[in-house]
Amino acid sequence: xxxxxxxxxxxxxxxxxxxxxxxxxxxxxxxxxxxxxxxxxxxxxxxxxxxxxxxxxxxxxxxxxxxxxxxxxxxxxxxxxxxxxxxxxxxxxxxxxxxxxxxxxxxxxxxxxxxxxxxxxxxxxxxxxxxxxxxxxxxxxxxxxxxxxxxxxxxxxxxxxxxxxxxxxxxxxxxxxxxxxxxxxxxxxxxxxxxxxxxxxxxxxxxxxxxxxxxxxxxxxxxxxxxxxxxxxxxxxxxxxxxxxxxxxxxxxxxxxxxxxxxxxxxxxxxxxxxxxxxxxxxxxxxxxxxxxxxxxxxxxxxxxxxxxxxxxxxxxxxxxxxxxxxxxxxxxxxxxxxxxxxxxxxxxxxxxxxxxxxxxxxxxxxxxxxxxxxxxxxxxxxxxxxxxxxxxxxxxxxxxxxxxxxxxxxxxxxxxxxxxxxxxxxxxxxxxxxxxxxxxxxxxxxxxxxxxxxxxxxxxxxxxxxxxxxxxxxxxxx
Numbered sequence: 001x002x003x004x005x006x007x008x009x010x011x012x013x014x015x016x017x018x019x020x021x022x023x024x025x026x027x028x029x030x031x032x033x034x035x036x037x038x039x040x041x042x043x044x045x046x047x048x049x050x051x052x053x054x055x056x057x058x059x060x061x062x063x064x065x066x067x068x069x070x071x072x073x074x075x076x077x078x079x080x081x082x083x084x085x086x087x088x089x090x091x092x093x094x095x096x097x098x099x100x101x102x103x104x105x106x107x108x109x110x111x112x113x114x115x116x117x118x119x120x121x122x123x124x125x126x127x128x129x130x131x132x133x134x135x136x137x138x139x140x141x142x143x144x145x146x147x148x149x150x151x152x153x154x155x156x157x158x159x160x161x162x163x164x165x166x167x168x169x170x171x172x173x174x175x176x177x178x179x180x181x182x183x184x185x186x187x188x189x190x191x192x193x194x195x196x197x198x199x200x201x202x203x204x205x206x207x208x209x210x211x212x213x214x215x216x217x218x219x220x221x222x223x224x225x226x227x228x229x230x231x232x233x234x235x236x237x238x239x240x241x242x243x244x245x246x247x248x249x250x251x252x253x254x255x256x257x258x259x260x261x262x263x264x265x266x267x268x269x270x271x272x273x274x275x276x277x278x279x280x281x282x283x284x285x286x287x288x289x290x291x292x293x294x295x296x297x298x299x300x301x302x303x304x305x306x307x308x309x310x311x312x313x314x315x316x317x318x319x320x321x322x323x324x325x326x327x328x329x330x331x332x333x334x335x336x337x338x339x340x341x342x343x344x345x346x347x348x349x350x351x352x353x354x355x356x357x358x359x360x361x362x363x364x365x366x367x368x369x370x371x372x373x374x375x376x377x378x379x380x381x382x383x384x385x386x387x388x389x390x391x392x393x394x395x396x397x398x399x400x401x402x403x404x405x406x407x408x409x410x411x412x413x414x415x416x417x418x419x420x421x422x423x424x425x426x427x428x429x430x431x432x433x434x435x436x437x438x439x440x441x442x443x444x445x446x447x448x449x450x451x452x453x454x455x456x457x458x459x460x461x462x463x464x465x466x467x468x469x470x471x472x473x474x475x476x477x478x479x
Contacts, residue, residue, distance in 0.1 A: 005065050006030055007052070007157070012061035014051050022047050022211045024061070034183055036198050037191045038228075039208035040235040045191045046074060048208055049159050052189060067156035073146045074161035074191075081106070082142070085135040100133030103145055112154040120148045124171055140166035147175070151182070158182070161191040195232045207231070215433065227403075227433045233388035234440040241448040242382035244417040245375055248362055250335055253320060258283050259336075259420055259452060260305055263316040267300050267309070274300050275473060284419065287446050287453040287466055292473030298456050299341075301473070302424055305454075307333045320419070334364065338413030338451070341424035345405055353394040354408055355380045361412035383411040387441070403434025410441055414451065421445065422454045427462075439464055 007029040014022045022044055029035060037045045050056060051063065053072035085100050103126065111117050121127055124144045129137065134145065143166045150158060163179075164172055176199060179188065183201035192198060198205075207215035207228055217224045253259070258281045266276040274297040282288060292298055303309035305319060313325040320336045322328040338361070348357070348366050356368040358380035363370050372380075384393050387407050397405065406426060413421055423442065427435040446453050446466030455467060 005067060007065040008063070009051070010062045010064070012051070012063055013059045014047070014056035015059050016047055016050075016056045020044065020047055020211065021059075022051065022056070025051075025213045027206065027213055027216065029065075029187065029189070031187070033203050034188045034199075034201050035190070036202045036205045037189060037208060038193070038195060038205060038232055040232075041193070044208045044211040045193075046076065046161050047211070048206070048213065049161050049189055049191045050074065050076065052157065052159050069154060069156045070159060071150035071153050071155035071157070072159045072161070073143075073150045073163055074159075076161075078142055078146050081146075082135050085133075100135050102131050103134050103137070104130040106134045106145060107148055107152070110149050111152045113152045117148060117152045120151060123174055124148065140168070143167065144171065151178070155186060158186050158188045159190075160188065162193065163190065164192075164197055193236060195229055195236070209436075214436070224433070227437070230388040231433060231437045231440060234386075234437055234444065237386070237388075239382075239386045241414070241445060242379050242386065245362060245373075245379060245415075247373065247375065248416065250416070250419070253284075253336070253419060255284060257321060258318075259320060261318045262304065265301075265304060265315045265317065267297065267304070267311050267315075280471065282420070282452065282454065284452055285450065286469055288455070288469045288471060289464065289467045290454065290456045290471045290473065291459060291462075293458055296473035298458070298473055299424055302422055302454075302456065305333075305420075305422070306330075306337060306339065336419045338416065338418035338421040339424070340406070340409050340413050340422070340426055342428050343424075345402075345409060348405075348409065349398055351396040351398045354384060354389060354397060354400075355393040357397045357408050358383050358411050358415055361415035379415060380411075383415060386444070387411060401434070403430050403437060406430065406434070406438055407441055410438070410445075414445060414449070417449065418451055420454060421451045422456070424456045425458070426455070427457065 009025045009027040012022070012025040025048065037048055039045045047056065050072065052066060053070045088101070107117055107121070121130065124147075126141070126144055126148070129141060134142070137145065147163065150160070163175065167175065179199060180201050182188070190199065190202065203219055205217045205219065205225065205228055206213055207217070215228060217228050219225055260280070260282040262278060262280045265278040265280070267274040268276070290298055290301065300309060304312045304315060304317060307324070307330040315324070317324040319333050322332060350367040352367055355377065359372045359376050360366065360368045362372070362376055381390070381393060384390050389404070389408070397408065400408065410423070410426065426438050426442070430438065442453060442455060443465050445451060446464065453467065455464060
């Protein structure tokens, strides 16, 4: 690859046999850059890497500047080579059973550096296997053969999809060192699920989601790199939603009854009707998205549930087993609700540490004025670990970025495992990266807890995995 070549994907869309599509990709790889492609499982990381090696059918846009010799190591290429061996065996009309192509021939077929090949064969411990049929190797052994083929083909661009999977410790250490040396002369694009495996020589990170390239981050941009790391942590870590505090159990609800039921709900001020005749039932574990333009009554609707709107008492509303207006207290209702809004964030201007902010959710307080237990401290630390903020537990809340504050407040609302979590425009005022972090956390809550999520925003198209019920409000109608 010429040092002046620039690989350019311009509004590129690619189809992979109808199974997956990449859409409107804009990306340039400048000379001297080494890229890491990352994202959640199924996001399109491998597809984007494969495009550089000529895979897929371009449906629109352009791809230019790709060198002639591109080496790709991936599970898909590995499977294709094994399948080709099987097809060749099936096509042979002979009286004896074919043993398949030996490993030595598989490597030799593309090798342009025989000295390096011999060194790699010994380094990776493949010498005893050179006469064995390729398709009879283990997955780890096959991966080593694929790496040798790629590294000895004198690639002008090296594309590695999960290159460290299946390697033993010694082979893994060697590969890291070898790639570090090779990076001085050969541009690389590496796909990884685990962000903490990112090699030191990587200069840029590309984040893919749902077939779209959403973020391109320079590793030298410490803030952007840290935000991307946190997003990936929320998307890909195997941490579970932290446990509840067994000492602070909420009064049991009748699981046969809905959490909230409104019948003919109407809110009207003089001649202004916000909405009318709204029938709505929220069952346990039934996540909802409420959307609509500004002024359509979204926050007003929420306040009927929480009891903060005076007209909740003149409407037919049952919340957590209480018929509104029959003598129940507002705290009997609110104990079952976790609530996050921009207004709450404006009010929460304390300088207490993040651990204490999360703990304050046990007591529904702004700030912490009650002595916490060791269990509550441990649970708060589990939430901070989920958020990727373990090292920041004592950092003052009021020094956090707007997006990080929102994440901590969601953890604060969830720490008591409320039956209903209400998120009122949780992405309001956030940039795209922080918005995606909040949505990733909401997805984790929807998929990994018994809390019902009520997510309110103004764009119905802004969907979250796990939320399958939608209520749309408009200026004059409710649907």
